[in-house]
Amino acid sequence: xxxxxxxxxxxxxxxxxxxxxxxxxxxxxxxxxxxxxxxxxxxxxxxxxxxxxxxxxxxxxxxxxxxxxxxxxxx
Amino acid sequence: xxxxxxxxxxxxxxxxxxxxxxxxxxxxxxxxxxxxxxxxxxxxxxxxxxxxxxxxxxxxxxxxxxxxxxxxxxxxxxxxxxxxxxxxxxxxxxxxxxxxxxxxxxxxxxxxxxxxxxxxxxxxxxxxxxxxxxxxxxxxxxxxxxxxxxxxxxxxxxxxxxxxxxxxxxxxxxxxxxxxxxxxxxxxxxxxxxxxxxxxxxxxxxxxxxxxxxxxxxxxxxxxxxxxxxxxxxxxxxxxxxxxxxxxxxxxxxxxxxxxxxxxxxxxxxxxxxxxxxxxxxxxxxxxxxxxxxxxxxxxxxxxxxxxxxxxxxxxxxxxxxxxxxxxxxxxxxxxxxxxxxxxxxxxxxxxxxxxxxxxxxxxxxxxxxxxxx
Amino acid sequence: xxxxxxxxxxxxxxxxxxxxxxxxxxxxxxxxxxxxxxxxxxxxxxxxxxxxxxxxxxxxxxxxxxxxxxxxxxxxxxxxxxxxxxxxxxxxxxxxxxxxxxxxxxxxxxxxxxxxxxxxxxxxxxxxxxxxxxxxxxxxxxxxxxxxxxxxxxxxxxxxxxxxxxxxxxxxxxxxxxxxxxxxxxxxxxxxxxxxxxxxxxxxxxxxxxxxxxxxxxxxxxxxxxxxxxxxxxxxxxxxxxxxxxxxxxxxxxxxxxxxxxxxxxxxxxxxxxxxxxxxxxxxxxxxxxxxxxxxxxxxxxxxxxxxxxxxxxxxxxxxxxxxxxxx
Numbered sequence: 043x044x045x046x047x048x049x050x051x052x053x054x055x056x057x058x059x060x061x062x063x064x065x066x067x068x069x070x071x072x073x074x075x076x077x078x079x080x081x082x083x084x085x086x087x088x089x090x091x092x093x094x095x096x097x098x099x100x101x102x103x104x105x106x107x108x109x110x111x112x113x114x115x116x117x
Numbered sequence: 118x119x120x121x122x123x124x125x126x127x128x129x130x131x132x133x134x135x136x137x138x139x140x141x142x143x144x145x146x147x148x149x150x151x152x153x154x155x156x157x158x159x160x161x162x163x164x165x166x167x168x169x170x171x172x173x174x175x176x177x178x179x180x181x182x183x184x185x186x187x188x189x190x191x192x193x194x195x196x197x198x199x200x201x202x203x204x205x206x207x208x209x210x211x212x213x214x215x216x217x218x219x220x221x222x223x224x225x226x227x228x229x230x231x232x233x234x235x236x237x238x239x240x241x242x243x244x245x246x247x248x249x250x251x252x253x254x255x256x257x258x259x260x261x262x263x264x265x266x267x268x269x270x271x272x273x274x275x276x277x278x279x280x281x282x283x284x285x286x287x288x289x290x291x292x293x294x295x296x297x298x299x300x301x302x303x304x305x306x307x308x309x310x311x312x313x314x315x316x317x318x319x320x321x322x323x324x325x326x327x328x329x330x331x332x333x334x335x336x337x338x339x340x341x342x343x344x345x346x347x348x349x350x351x352x353x354x355x356x357x358x359x360x361x362x363x364x365x366x367x368x369x370x371x372x373x374x375x376x377x378x379x380x381x382x383x384x385x386x387x388x389x390x391x392x393x394x395x396x397x398x399x400x401x402x403x404x405x406x407x408x409x410x411x412x413x414x415x416x417x418x419x420x421x422x423x424x425x426x427x428x429x430x431x432x433x434x435x436x437x438x439x440x441x442x443x444x445x446x447x448x449x450x451x452x453x454x455x456x457x458x459x460x461x462x463x464x465x466x467x468x469x470x471x472x473x474x475x476x477x478x479x480x481x482x483x484x485x486x487x488x489x490x491x
Numbered sequence: 492x493x494x495x496x497x498x499x500x501x502x503x504x505x506x507x508x509x510x511x512x513x514x515x516x517x518x519x520x521x522x523x524x525x526x527x528x529x530x531x532x533x534x535x536x537x538x539x540x541x542x543x544x545x546x547x548x549x550x551x552x553x554x555x556x557x558x559x560x561x562x563x564x565x566x567x568x569x570x571x572x573x574x575x576x577x578x579x580x581x582x583x584x585x586x587x588x589x590x591x592x593x594x595x596x597x598x599x600x601x602x603x604x605x606x607x608x609x610x611x612x613x614x615x616x617x618x619x620x621x622x623x624x625x626x627x628x629x630x631x632x633x634x635x636x637x638x639x640x641x642x643x644x645x646x647x648x649x650x651x652x653x654x655x656x657x658x659x660x661x662x663x664x665x666x667x668x669x670x671x672x673x674x675x676x677x678x679x680x681x682x683x684x685x686x687x688x689x690x691x692x693x694x695x696x697x698x699x700x701x702x703x704x705x706x707x708x709x710x711x712x713x714x715x716x717x718x719x720x721x722x723x724x725x726x727x728x729x730x731x732x733x734x735x736x737x738x739x740x741x742x743x744x745x746x747x748x749x750x751x752x753x754x755x756x757x758x759x760x761x762x763x764x765x766x767x768x769x770x771x772x773x774x775x776x777x778x779x780x781x782x783x784x785x786x787x788x789x790x791x792x793x794x795x796x797x798x799x800x801x802x803x804x805x806x807x808x809x810x811x812x813x814x815x816x817x818x819x
Contacts, residue, residue, distance in 0.1 A: 111126045
């Protein structure tokens with residue numbers, strides 16, 4: 043019940059609606075649940091609503107961790 | 118995020134998990150309670166790999182389609198087949214459940230009525246705005262991930278004074294269900310993998326009772342295979358250290374505090390009540406219904422389905438269907454005598470075989486590795 | 492079943508059961524009973540027919556007119572016939588704008604030229620407003636038999652070649668409907684597969700165009716009639732970026748999404764590389780790939796299996812009902 047993807051906010055409108063970009067496609071979503079989000083932020087979008095703002099630093103850290111694991115494995 | 122699917126990384130994590138599991142006194146059994154987690158495990162073949170590493174994975178009631186009693190599905194069918202000029206908007210997942218009245222998808226709508234699959238409740242609201250002469254009923258089903266969006270939609274409808282919009286609610290809360298499963302004591306669970314996106318809304322606190330009162334470790338995990346293995350590893354670490362807590366292994370996407378704005382909205386529009394779950398029976402505080410101020414939006418009330426939905430005494434599973442036990446993690450799909458014999462994806466006898474997130478369908482599709490008969 | 496449901500039309504198992512229960516027994520004709528895409532008639536000609544009811548009429552990459560020509564042309568090609576002539580029957584709804592009809596007819600003309608078929612007969616009817624959805628089109632196609640593919644000739648070790656990316660048509664139509672608030676650069680892949688005709692002489696054993704129900708449905712129907720399981724490699728299946736994005740956002744599986752200009756070809760192992768090269772030389776076949784094999788190392792006869800990118804194995808079932816976006 044948790045199908046949601048991380049997408050990058052492209053545009054926010056007054057109404058709370060806006061668009062986010064995911065792999066080159068644009069999706070309309072409602073950002074009212076994440077009032078602190080700004081264009082350029084990554085958010086988790088589920089059923090047309092952004093429910094969480096992605097922590098860019100933590101995301102990079104996770105990726106780095108995994109890249110490291112992949113690299114050391116190939117030694 | 119393809120690093121999170123890198124087979125070499127997954128292999129390495131599995132090795133670590135295998136080493137840790139080997140140090141425990143008995144094979145740990147971990148329960149996940151999210152259909153999307155079940156899907157990840159199977160799609161990437163993680164369940165057998167984890168079994169080989171000495172960890173048994175069990176699915177709990179993580180599929181909102183499966184746990185919604187047939188009476189509610191039947192109410193939705195009644196709405197679209199009995200009333201003219203009505204749009205029943207629903208998430209795709211909900212429309213194929215077999216009930217005594219067939220499925221929502223197979224139902225033939227009344228004159229001028231139709232079933233419309235939507236991705237977001239806002240699409241239903243938009244239709245109500247665009248077509249004031251048309252009744253629009255949104256079949257709002259989901260867990261805490263989905264509920265805030267539904268609450269927002271309800272609030273907007275009320276604020277805009279829309280007379281032609283209503284919501285048929287099937288809203289379920291995960292933590293009370295966890296408590297019910299633990300109290301039932303039907304199976305021994307050594308650890309939990311908590312649903313990452315439900316947690317995006319509710320945070321980590323609502324699961325703390327599991328660690329505190331039952332001494333069972335758990336980890337909130339994301340949905341890539343790497344995420345889930347991180348979650349499993351964290352649970353084993355806790356077990357080895359004799360610790361029980363709610364670890365957060367999805368920090369990149371969510372915070373321990375969850376989404377307060379979303380929770381406030383849920384709380385404003387809905388109130389908890391003792392809901393009946395298919396297979397689990399009545400669970401205290403486990404469902405949400407409209408508060409009095411918003412009761413005008415309740416489709417059950419508006420369309421006289423209140424009796425059917427309030428009743429919710431679910432005896433309507435087809436004979437022999439053991440979805441309930443599958444949902445409680447008591448048996449695996451293969452433990453149901455109907456599984457893959459009379460109950461198959463093209464002839465499902467219960468929602469667990471119909472829903473994309475149903476354990477039975479997932480087990481059927483992804484099953485154990487099939488070797489040729491030699 | 493006392494009333495026809497929309498679900499029946501989605502082309503999956505329900506439709507096939509309907510044909511088997513209601514249509515085939517009513518006519519008891521060995522030529523009909525095969526339920527092939529096109530039927531080879533005595534005299535070296537093949538006949539097919541199809542009706543087109545797409546909504547909306549226009550979508551990125553095509554319209555109901557291009558569909559009406561290419562759909563029928565492709566049924567002939569994959570059945571082993573060179574398309575030559577089409578009939579064109581139009582059912583128009585009262586109130587349809589003439590300009591819309593002009594556009595559709597223009598598309599039909601262009602598509603027919605591209606596919607090198609002639610529209611030689613037809614019919615036009617008008618129904619009362621509300622009794623038809625703007626335009627319904629039926630085309631019947633006649634072709635010259637160039638091959639008589641038989642599933643009995645499929646052998647263990649035969650390869651499966653997919654001529655291009657999956658799901659572009661399905662997504663283009665969804666977006667043109669404004670469904671789901673999604674926008675992307677996707678275009679329908681609606682196109683004639685006439686360029687595949689020479690492959691019959693190059694050794695192709697069997698072909699099917701990947702339409703309603705998607706690749707998984709088409710291959711399920713194939714594998715049902717084979718004594719071997721079929722294994723598909725998920726990694727090898729070509730997908731366009733927009734389809735990948737939409738499938739993750741909406742939870743729709745590209746293996747079940749319809750195309751209108753893609754085919755799957757069964758080729759003997761020794762000929763597969765050559766056939767693949769020929770397909771790739773054509774602009775419509777640039778993304779062609781070998782995606783699987785008829786084999787017996789894994790699985791049981793009649794099973795269609797997918798090896799996932801992570802190395803797991805998954806059973807693919809035919810589509811039983813309409814494709815649905817999910818929240819779960």
